[in-house]
Amino acid sequence: MxxxxxxxxxxxxxxxxxxxxxxxxxxxxxxxxxxxxxxxxxxxxxxxxxxxxxxxxxxxxxxxxxxxxxxxxxxxxxxxxxxxxxxxxxxxxxxxxxxxxFRNRQQSNIKGEAQRNVAHHYDVGNDFYKLFLDDNMLYSCAYFRDPEETLEQAQRNKLRLLASKLCLRPGMKVLDIGCGWGDLALYLAQLEDVEVLGVTLSKEQQALATERAKAAGLEGRVRFELRDYRDVDETFDRIVSVGMFEHVGVQHYDEFFKKVNALMPDDGIAVLHSIGHMSPPGMASAWLRKYIFPGAYSPALSEVFEVVEQNSLWVSDLEFLRVHYATTLKHWCERFDKNRDKVVAMYDERFARMWEFYLISCEMMFRTGSQLVFHMQLSRTRDAAPIVRDYITDRQKAYIVREQTLNLAL
Known part of the structure; x- marks a missing residue:
């Protein structure tokens, strides 16, 4: 040693x-x-x-x-x-x-097994996640336009950024793959006159998201289903997926992008928000796979582009969020630490230590390691999205005004 x-x-x-x-x-x-x-x-x-x-x-x-x-x-x-x-x-x-x-075996996410892997992490109880996430329970990288922003403000920034890249229009149908507790789907439906289907493999997430849609009076336009994305057979004008691709597994990438392609019309747009890394292909840590995310892996971009190309999809925009997740995780760590006694009471000391190790080690991977977050905008045709990127900034500004008009609270 x-x-x-x-x-x-x-x-x-x-x-x-x-x-x-x-x-x-x-x-x-x-x-x-x-x-x-x-x-x-x-x-x-x-x-x-x-x-x-x-x-x-x-x-x-x-x-x-x-x-x-x-x-x-x-x-x-x-x-x-x-x-x-x-x-x-x-x-x-x-x-x-x-x-x-043995990497492929480690990243197996066939139907049934994928749901067990998701349940291992996300079905530990909604009350637990409320102890350290923002008020709207977004469990993915926030977008800090200013380092002094609150976690709630930065998470709203992220939703606004994603909405801007989706190029929404009234009457569209949107699919949210891996919808979490539903905040993105609800935000999109409040912002624009669109219908949204959110699919998840977590019973806890689906139940709470459905409650939130009803409370917001949006159950007529937003629904959440406990369904594997591979079983979805409708067509959607827009597809978005946030923090789910890390659970797909390299050997299932072709299956994922084939499905995305099949679910969109020629003028459709998909936006993928995922963790990746700037180093060559590898594998997730043994500890993370065993205790936190069974079957998970954050890809090298080379592993993603190869399969996108094979499925005849245009990458119409690509953006890297390099330090935003480190800041997000720091906020989560601070909130977790403030509620640590509650975590121990809900579970035990070993569980609290496990989550401390997870949250802090992930923060370090994004602060000094090779991890990053990428936004990949995909389409079947080269001109589905505007050909000048200014529209993303313009739409964000317009959405800020619309949020204020609609009184969309953080």
């Missing part, structure tokens, strides 16, 4: 207090300084052969602790800053090459 740690820490300093109380200091160039204690000798080996899974589980179990003023956030920042040197360590490279052979 000491040999790997010396190769791992290139920036900052990590002090490890082993189970016998002996201190081991690993230093690189100036950077964060972290002190952690390992209370189980068996961790030495597991941290070498399965670093991310072992570290996450040890924190959840309390066998990896932080001392002398260090925190989990400090450790995960140090980890993220040195991730490339860890990946280059010979043992890690070999293990990764073996795991890559």
């Amino acid at each position: 000491s040999h790997m740690m010396k190769a791992f820490i290139r920036k900052g300093q990590l002090t490890v207090i082993d189970a016998a109380g002996k201190r081991h200091v690993f230093s690189g160039t100036p950077g964060p300084e972290v002190t952690m204690r390992l209370t189980e000798p068996k961790l030495y080996r597991s941290l070498v052969f399965n670093s991310e899974l072992a570290a996450g589980e040890a924190y959840m179990d309390g066998t990896l602790r932080f001392e002398e003023g260090s925190t989990l956030r400090d450790f995960l920042q140090l980890f993220s800053l040195n991730r490339l040197s860890l990946g280059a360590y010979p043992v890690q490279k070999f293990i990764r090459s073996i795991k890559m052979r």
Whole structure:
């Protein structure tokens, strides 16, 4: 383990207090300084052969602790800053090459299995998510036009940006694939005279979204169904999907884009909001797959473009949100921390530690790692959307005025 740690820490300093109380200091160039204690000798080996899974589980179990003023956030920042040197360590490279052979199995999301994977994460209870999400329960990257904006303002910015890229017109039919708790669908129907179908595989989300549509008086134009997008057979003028593509799996990309193509007319437009990464194709962390998102994977753009091209779709616009998710996650972390006692009361300490590890590690992946969010606008014809991009900014300005006129509260 000491040999790997010396190769791992290139920036900052990590002090490890082993189970016998002996201190081991690993230093690189100036950077964060972290002190952690390992209370189980068996961790030495597991941290070498399965670093991310072992570290996450040890924190959840309390066998990896932080001392002398260090925190989990400090450790995960140090980890993220040195991730490339860890990946280059010979043992890690070999293990990764073996795991890559089983990548398709890790990302399996066939019908039935996809619903079980979604239920694992999203059906833990709506009351839990209310503890750290914004008031409208948007569980995806917000759009901060100003770093001082509230989370609620930034999430409304995101909805407005997506609506602008959809080029909506009265009378259109819209499909929201992976509709979450329904706020995007409701916003679109309030903003424009359109009909929206939202589909989700989460029973909890579908139930609450349906309640919200009824409360808003929109049940005649907005409906939410517990349905796999692959079972949808209607035609839609516009399709939007936010935070769902990460659950598709590379081997199902062709199936996804074929379905999107089939559901649109020639002048249709689809907008895909997804996490991706700027590095070559890889796989999700073992810890994230086991405890948070079974079957999930955030793609390299090269993996997406290849399949889009094979399905004869035009990419009419592409935008990268590079730091917005880090800011979003920081807001979620702060709200989670304020309600941590409630989380422990609802579940237990181990569950709270698991979510701390998840939220903070994801923030670091977007702040110092390779993760990003992309908006990909797709169409079957080259001129379905305006050919000058100014319309996106113009529509956002017009929608701000319309929101004020309609008194659409955040």
